[in-house]
Amino acid sequence: MKLKFLVSCSIAALTALSAPAQAQTEIQWWHAMGGPLGEWVNDLAKGYNDSQKEYKVVATYKGSYPETLTAGIAAFRAGNAPDILQVFEVGTATMMASKGAIVPVGKVMKDSGLKFDPTGYVPAVAGYYTAPNGQMLSLPFNSSTTIFYYNKDAFKAAGLDPEKPPATWPEVTLAAAKLKASGHACPFTTSWISWTQLESFSAWHNVEFASKQNGLGGMDTRLTFNGPLQVRHIQNLENMAKQGLFVYKGRENKADATFPSGECAMMTGSAGLYGNVKKNAKFAYGLAPLPYYPDVQGAPQNTVIGGASLWVMSGKPADHYKGVASFFNYLSSPEVQAASHKRTGYLPITMASYKLTDSSGFYKENPGTDVAVNQMIRKVTDKSRGIRLGNFLQIRTIVDEELEQVWGGKKSAKDALDAAVKRGNEQLERFQAANKS
Amino acid sequence: MAIEKRVVFRSAWLPWLLIAPQALVIGVFFFWPAAQTILQSVQQQDAFGTSTEWVGLANFERIFSDPGYLASFKTTAIFSVLVAVGGIAVALVLAIFADRVIRGALAYKTLLIWPYAVAPAVAGVLWLFMFAPSIGVVAYALRQAGIPWNHLLNSNDAMTLIVLAAIWKQISYNFLFFLAGLNSIPKSLIEAAAIDGARPWRRFWTIVFPLLSPTTFFLLVINVVYAFFETFGIIDASTEGGPGKDTAILVYKVYYDGFKALDLGGSAAQSAVLMAIVATLTVIQFRFVEKKVNY
Numbered sequence: 263m264k265l266k267f268l269v270s271c272s273i274a275a276l277t278a279l280s281a282p283a284q285a286q287t288e289i290q291w292w293h294a295m296g297g298p299l300g301e302w303v304n305d306l307a308k309g310y311n312d313s314q315k316e317y318k319v320v321a322t323y324k325g326s327y328p329e330t331l332t333a334g335i336a337a338f339r340a341g342n343a344p345d346i347l348q349v350f351e352v353g354t355a356t357m358m359a360s361k362g363a364i365v366p367v368g369k370v371m372k373d374s375g376l377k378f379d380p381t382g383y384v385p386a387v388a389g390y391y392t393a394p395n396g397q398m399l400s401l402p403f404n405s406s407t408t409i410f411y412y413n414k415d416a417f418k419a420a421g422l423d424p425e426k427p428p429a430t431w432p433e434v435t436l437a438a439a440k441l442k443a444s445g446h447a448c449p450f451t452t453s454w455i456s457w458t459q460l461e462s463f464s465a466w467h468n469v470e471f472a473s474k475q476n477g478l479g480g481m482d483t484r485l486t487f488n489g490p491l492q493v494r495h496i497q498n499l500e501n502m503a504k505q506g507l508f509v510y511k512g513r514e515n516k517a518d519a520t521f522p523s524g525e526c527a528m529m530t531g532s533a534g535l536y537g538n539v540k541k542n543a544k545f546a547y548g549l550a551p552l553p554y555y556p557d558v559q560g561a562p563q564n565t566v567i568g569g570a571s572l573w574v575m576s577g578k579p580a581d582h583y584k585g586v587a588s589f590f591n592y593l594s595s596p597e598v599q600a601a602s603h604k605r606t607g608y609l610p611i612t613m614a615s616y617k618l619t620d621s622s623g624f625y626k627e628n629p630g631t632d633v634a635v636n637q638m639i640r641k642v643t644d645k646s647r648g649i650r651l652g653n654f655l656q657i658r659t660i661v662d663e664e665l666e667q668v669w670g671g672k673k674s675a676k677d678a679l680d681a682a683v684k685r686g687n688e689q690l691e692r693f694q695a696a697n698k699s
Numbered sequence: 700m701a702i703e704k705r706v707v708f709r710s711a712w713l714p715w716l717l718i719a720p721q722a723l724v725i726g727v728f729f730f731w732p733a734a735q736t737i738l739q740s741v742q743q744q745d746a747f748g749t750s751t752e753w754v755g756l757a758n759f760e761r762i763f764s765d766p767g768y769l770a771s772f773k774t775t776a777i778f779s780v781l782v783a784v785g786g787i788a789v790a791l792v793l794a795i796f797a798d799r800v801i802r803g804a805l806a807y808k809t810l811l812i813w814p815y816a817v818a819p820a821v822a823g824v825l826w827l828f829m830f831a832p833s834i835g836v837v838a839y840a841l842r843q844a845g846i847p848w849n850h851l852l853n854s855n856d857a858m859t860l861i862v863l864a865a866i867w868k869q870i871s872y873n874f875l876f877f878l879a880g881l882n883s884i885p886k887s888l889i890e891a892a893a894i895d896g897a898r899p900w901r902r903f904w905t906i907v908f909p910l911l912s913p914t915t916f917f918l919l920v921i922n923v924v925y926a927f928f929e930t931f932g933i934i935d936a937s938t939e940g941g942p943g944k945d946t947a948i949l950v951y952k953v954y955y956d957g958f959k960a961l962d963l964g965g966s967a968a969q970s971a972v973l974m975a976i977v978a979t980l981t982v983i984q985f986r987f988v989e990k991k992v993n994y
Contacts, residue, residue, distance in 0.1 A: 328959045335961065339748045356961065362749035448833070511833075512851050513939055525833055656960045666942040670852040685767075692761075692962075696743055696752075 286318040289585045290344035292337075293321060294330035294570065295404070298537050302606055310592045317585035327352070327570065328655060334575070338363055343575040345582050346589075348403060350570045352654040354391065355477065357573050358399060359652065359697040365574045365583070367590065368397040374587030378594070382612045386564065386638050389478075390648040391571050400571040401590050404608045406534040407565040407634050408454070408462040410553060414546035416527040420444035427550035431498060434528065434553050438507035441527045448509040448526035450502065453517035454568070456661035458530040458552075459495065460487050461566055465646035466552050467491055468560035472690075476649040481694045483651065485686045488679035491558060496668060496675035503669045510669045513662045521547075532568060533634035536607025549630030551637055564640040566648050569608060609634055652693025657686040733974065739967035746961040758968035767944050768952065768969070775948040778862065779926035786866040786922050787915065790873030795903075797874070798881045808878065815871035819929060823936030826864035830856075850938060854945035857938045861946050864933045869925055873918050880914035881907070912992045920984055927977050949973050 295303045300323055307321040324330040327350035334347040349357050357364060371378035380388055380398045384405075391400045414424035420440040428434040438449035452458050464471040469491050474483035502508035509526065511517035518535055520526040522542040530552060539547055554561040572593075574586055592598060599615030602608065604624055610616040616635060619625065625632040642648075651657060664682040667673035673681070743754045762768045797807050814822070829837040832849045841848045850856040884907060892902045908915075931954040934940060940947030940955065947955070950973060957966030 332958050332961070335746050335748075356746050360745055360747045360749060363747035510851055513941065520833070653960065653962075656962075659955075659960075663941065663943045666852060670854075670942055672943070696745060 286316060287581050287585050289317055289319045289346065289582060289589060291319055291321045291346040291348075291572075291589075292324045292330055292334055292344040293348040294324060294327045294350070295348075296323060296325075298541060299404075299534070299606060302537075302602065306593065306598070306602070309598070310589050313592060314588070317588060319585075319589050331356075338575060341577075343577065345575060345578055345586055347573045347575055348570050349400070349573050351390070351568050351650075352658060354400075354571070355650050355652040355654060355693070358393070358650075359481075359693075363576055364399070365576050366393070366397050366399045367391075367401045367572075367574060368399070370574050370583050370587050371398075371590065374584050376587050376591050378587075378591060382594070382614060384609065384611055384613060384616070384639060386640075386642055386648065387567055387609065387611045389642075390567055390650065400573045401593065402611045403572045403593070404534060404569045404602075404606065405567045405571075405611050406532045406569040406608050407567055407638055408458045408530055408552055409533050409565075409633050409637065410550040411521050411529045411531060411535070411539060412548050412550065413521075413524065413527045413543075414548050416441060416444075416446060416524075416545070420446065420527075424546065424548070427548055428528075428553055429551070430556045431495070431553045432556075435498070435502060435507060438502060438528065439505075442505075442507055446527050447506075448511075448520060449506075450508045450528040451511045451517045451520055451526040452508075452529060453511070453515040453531040453535075455513070455665060456658045457566075457568055459499065460492060460661060461649050462552060463495060464492065465564060465566045465649070466554055466562050467558045468563040468643055468645050469558075470645045471649050472651060475644045475647060477651040478647055478649075481652060481690075481697060484690060485651075485657070485683045488676070488683045491555070493676050493679055495555070496665070496679060500668050500675055504671075510666070513659075533607050533609065534569060536631065537605065540607075549633045551633055562637075563646045564642055565637045566646070567609070567638065604628075604631075607631065607634070609638060651690060652697065653689035656689045660685045660689070736967045736970045736974070739963055740971045741964075742967075743964045754964065758964045759972075762965060762968055762972070767947075770944065771947050771949055771952055774945065775927070775950075778858065778865075778930075778946075778948050779923055781858075781862045782865045782869070782926040782930070783919060783922035785862065786869045786873055787918050789866060790870045790918075791877050791911075791915075793870065794874050794877035794881055795907075797878060811874050812871045814867055815875075817868065819868060819932030820936045822864050822868040823861075823933035826860060826867070826933075827937040830860050850942075852942050854942055857942060857946045860937055861930070861934055864937060865926065865930045868933065869922060873922070876914050876918055877911065880911045884910045916984075916989060916992045919988065920981060923980060923984070924977060927973065949976075 291307065293300075293303050303321050303323075307319040311318050322344070324333045330347070331349055331353045334343060334349070337343045343363075368380065380392070383402060387402045387405045388398065391402055392398050410427065412427050417424040417437070420437075420443070422437055422440055428437045434450060441449035461471050464487060465476075469489060470476060470486045472483045472485045472487070474480045477483040499508050503510065511520050511526070515531070515535075517526070517529060518531060518538065521529040521531070521535070522539045524543070524545055536549070551562065552565055572590070574583070594612060596612060596614035596618045599610055599612050600618040600622070603610040603615060603619055610619055616639070620632075661682050664673070664678040664685075668675055668678045740758055741753060741755055743752045743757070744750065793811055797804065797811065800807055817825070827835075829835050830848065830850060832838050832851060835848075838848045848856055850860045888906055888910075889902055892906055897905065927948075928950055930948070931951045934946060934948065934951045935954065938946045940951050949969065953966050953969045953973060956962045956969065960966075
C-alpha cells in the first residue's frame with residue numbers, strides 16, 4: 263500500500279518536472295466573435311500557434327460584447343481572468359478607468375523587447391485606445407465604422423440608378439419613396455441607431471456629440487447631441503418613419519439580418535457586416551459612404567470607429583506577457599492585418615496593411631470595400647476624433663429608449679433628444695464621481 | 700378537528716442535526732447572497748472591484764429619484780398580475796380538461812408539462828420568432844386578419860408578448876399542481892352533487908374550486924414570486940425592456956444594471972428593494988388571502 267503510494271507520488275513528481283520542457287505556455291483569449299467572425303478568430307489563433315512552438319493561444323467565445331465584458335470582469339473578481347480580453351468600444355472608458363485590472367499594451371510590448379511601432383497604426387484608430395500621455399492602452403483589433411449598404415437589384419426595380427447610391431439625406435428620402443412606390447416594404451433601416459444616426463452622424467458633420475472633444479479630453483464631459491442639426495436629422499427620420507420609408511427593426515444590431523435577407527433595401531450599419539453580406543446576400547449590393555446634409559459646412563468630415571480592441575489583464579506570470587506580446591506582434595504584421603481586412607470588412611488598422619491591400623488590387627476587384635477606409639483615413643478635428651464616454655452602454659440604451667418613443671409617435675424629436683441628454687448626463691456624472699483619481 | 704400528534708424529542712442536539720442540511724442549503728443559497736446584496740447596496744465599486752467606497756444610502760436615494768425606476772413599479776404590478784392570474788386560470792382550465800380525458804391522458808399530460816423544461820431565455824426567443832413583425836408566423840396571421848402587430852414600437856403589443864411567454868413557461872408547473880389537486884378530490888362528493896342535480900358549472904364553483912383553494916393559494920404565492928424574479932430572461936431575449944422602458948420590470952432593471960451596465964451598487968440596492976416587496980407581498984397573502992382558504 264505504502265509502496266504503491268510512494269511509486270505513484272514519484273511518477274507524479276517526475277511528470278511534473280519533465281512537463282515544462284515540452285509544454286507550451288497557454289494564453290487565454292476571450293472574445294465575442296460569433297458565426298463567420300468566430301471562424302476568423304479561430305483561424306488567427308491557429309495561424310499564430312502554427313507559426314511558433316513556445317506559446318499556444320486558446321481562443322474562447324464568450325457571447326455578445328457585453329456578455330464577454332461581464333464574463334471577463336467576473337473572472338477577474340474571482341482571480342481567473344483571461345490573459346487577453348476583447349472589449350467593444352463602448353467599454354473602453356470603463357477599461358481605461360480600471361487601472362489595477364489591466365496592463366497597458368504599450369508596456370507589455372516594451373517589456374518584451376519586441377519591435378513595436380504604435381505610430382504604424384491608423385491615427386483615428388490608435389488615438390481612440392491611447393492614454394493622454396501617449397501610451398497605447400489596448401491593441402486595436404477589429405475596428406469598424408458606419409457605412410451605407412444598398413440593394414442594387416431593388417434600385418433597378420424601382421427605376422433608380424444602381425451605380426449611383428444616394429449621397430445625401432434628401433436623396434435617401436427620395437430613393438426610399440421610389441423604393442416604396444415599387445412595392446418595397448422596408449426601404450431604409452439602420453442598426454446601432456445611436457452609433458450610426460447620432461455618434462457617427464455628428465462627427466460626419468463636424469458637430470460635437472459630447473463636450474471635451476467627445477469625452478477624449480476628460481471625464482467631465484457632458485452630452486451635447488440635442489443640437490439643432492441632430493434634432494433636424496431625427497425629425498427627418500421621424501417623418502420617414504411616418505411615411506413607411508424608414509422602418510425600425512430593433513436595438514443594437516437587430517436590423518443587420520434584414521439587409522442580406524433582402525427585406526430592407528437600404529441600411530446604415532457597421533463595415534464589419536460586409537463579410538455577412540458577401541456570404542449571404544442573393545442580390546447585387548453596393549457599399550457607399552454615409553449620407554450627409556449638403557447644406558452643412560464641413561460635411562462630410564469623417565466617421566467614428568466602433569468594433570473592439572484587445573486588453574491585457576493584470577496579475578499574470580511574466581512568461582504570459584511575453585506570449586501576449588509575441589501574439590500581438592503577429593497580429594500587427596501587415597500580411598495578417600490585410601488578410602483580416604479583406605476577409606471581414608473591418609478596417610485595415612495599420613497604414614502598411616492598407617497599402618498592401620491597395621497594391622494587391624483588392625479594392626478594384628471589390629468595389630466599395632474601401633468606403634470605410636476612406637471615411638476614416640482623413641485629417642480629423644477635435645469634434646470628430648472619436649467618442650469615448652463612461653457608462654456608454656447605458657447612454658446607448660437611453661438613446662434607444664428615447665428614440666423608440668419618437669418612432670412610436672409618443673415624443674417629438676427635440677423632447678426625446680433633450681431627455682436622452684439629461685438622462686445620459688446623469689450617467690456621466692456618476693461615472694466621473696466613481697472614478698475620480 | 701385534527702387529532703394532534705406530538706413527537707417529543709428528548710435529545711437536545713438531534714433536532715438541530717435533523718434540520719442542519721436544510722439550514723445549510725438555505726444559508727448558502729439564500730442568506731449568504733442576501734447578506735452580500737445588502738452589503739453591496741451601501742457600497743460603490745468600480746466595475747472590476749478594485750476600489751470600494753462606502754456610500755451609505757446613496758444608491759437608494761439615486762434609484763428612488765429616477766422617474767424611470769418609479770414607473771417600473773407600475774409596469775411590474777401590471778405584468779405580475781397578468782402573469783399570475785393568467786397562468787393560474789389557463790392551467791386550471793387545462794387541468795380540468797386533462798382530468799376528464801380518459802384515452803391518451805398520459806400523452807396530453809406529458810405534452811402540457813413539456814414547456815417547463817425550457818429555459819426562460821429560450822422561451823423568450825421562441826415567442827419572439829412567432830411574433831417577429833416581419834418574419835413571425837403569428838405576426839403574419841395577425842396582419843392577414845387586419846390587426847397590425849409591432850411589439851418594437853407598440854407598448855401593448857410588447858407587454859402582451861412577454862406576458863404570453865411568461866405564462867406559457869409557467870403553465871406546466873401550475874398544471875401539475877392542479878392535476879394533483881383534482882385527483883385528491885373524492886369522486887363521491889362530485890357524484891353526490893350530480894345526483895342532487897347540480898350542473899357541471901355549479902359543481903365546479905361549489906365543490907371543486909373551494910377544495911382546490913389550498914393549491915390555488917400556494918400557486919398564487921409561487922407565481923407572484925416567479926413573475927417578480929424569474930422572468931428577466933424572457934424579457935432580455937424578447938423586448939429588452941422596450942419600447943422605451945415600457946416592459947422594463949423591476950427584476951429586468953436589476954439584471955440590466957448589474958450584469959450589463961456593471962453598476963453593482965445600484966443593482967444591489969434594487970435587489971434589496973425587490974426582496975422587501977416580495978416579502979411584504981407574501982406576508983399579505985398569508986394574512987389576508989389565506990383566510991379564505993379551506994384546508
